[in-house]
Amino acid sequence: MPFADVASPPPEWAAGTRRETPPSVPQPPQPDPATVGVEPDAHDVARQIVLRQLTNSPKSRAQLEQALAKRGCAPDVAAGVLDRMEEVGLVDDAAYAGMLVRSQQAGRGLARRALAQNLRQKGVSDEVAESVLDDVDPAGEEERARDLVEKRLRRLHGLDRTVQMRRLAGLLARKGYPSEVSMRVIREALDATPEHQRD
Numbered sequence: 001m002p003f004a005d006v007a008s009p010p011p012e013w014a015a016g017t018r019r020e021t022p023p024s025v026p027q028p029p030q031p032d033p034a035t036v037g038v039e040p041d042a043h044d045v046a047r048q049i050v051l052r053q054l055t056n057s058p059k060s061r062a063q064l065e066q067a068l069a070k071r072g073c074a075p076d077v078a079a080g081v082l083d084r085m086e087e088v089g090l091v092d093d094a095a096y097a098g099m100l101v102r103s104q105q106a107g108r109g110l111a112r113r114a115l116a117q118n119l120r121q122k123g124v125s126d127e128v129a130e131s132v133l134d135d136v137d138p139a140g141e142e143e144r145a146r147d148l149v150e151k152r153l154r155r156l157h158g159l160d161r162t163v164q165m166r167r168l169a170g171l172l173a174r175k176g177y178p179s180e181v182s183m184r185v186i187r188e189a190l191d192a193t194p195e196h197q198r199d
Contacts, residue, residue, distance in 0.1 A: 046081040062123020097132040109144045114176025149189045
């Protein structure tokens, strides 16, 4: 009895199909055998943290110390790195304080008292703050107070003089101006407005 032909599966080319090759999966880079199991240098890690912080915006030494502490840097490592950064001029509280004072004067019209508080909040020492604030010109400060009063007074037109005075005094107090400077500048500004001039 002849053997029955056993149907064998057609070759792939005959079936009209083509075997798809799987896409190549990118392999992760192989670690350097010399660095496997080696802890990163703590000082190098701290330096990188400080440089990233300074890239975003200028910082005081105290702010950088806080950033390092949050990242778990040991205090002695942080101190060593920041000392070195000070030596090369990358960390300079006096320069930072001077920049901050000029910026806050120009942008927000802050006076000496508010500037001192701002510097303290940024971690600048009282000694450094005093040396920078000694350069604040009293005449320039009074001129900034006049500008602030003049701008705000435009929005207070038509209100009672007492109300205007109270609101202007509150504005200058929040900006750190001494009360004697504030009251003199406010009275002069109100007296000069047509609505408060006597016929």
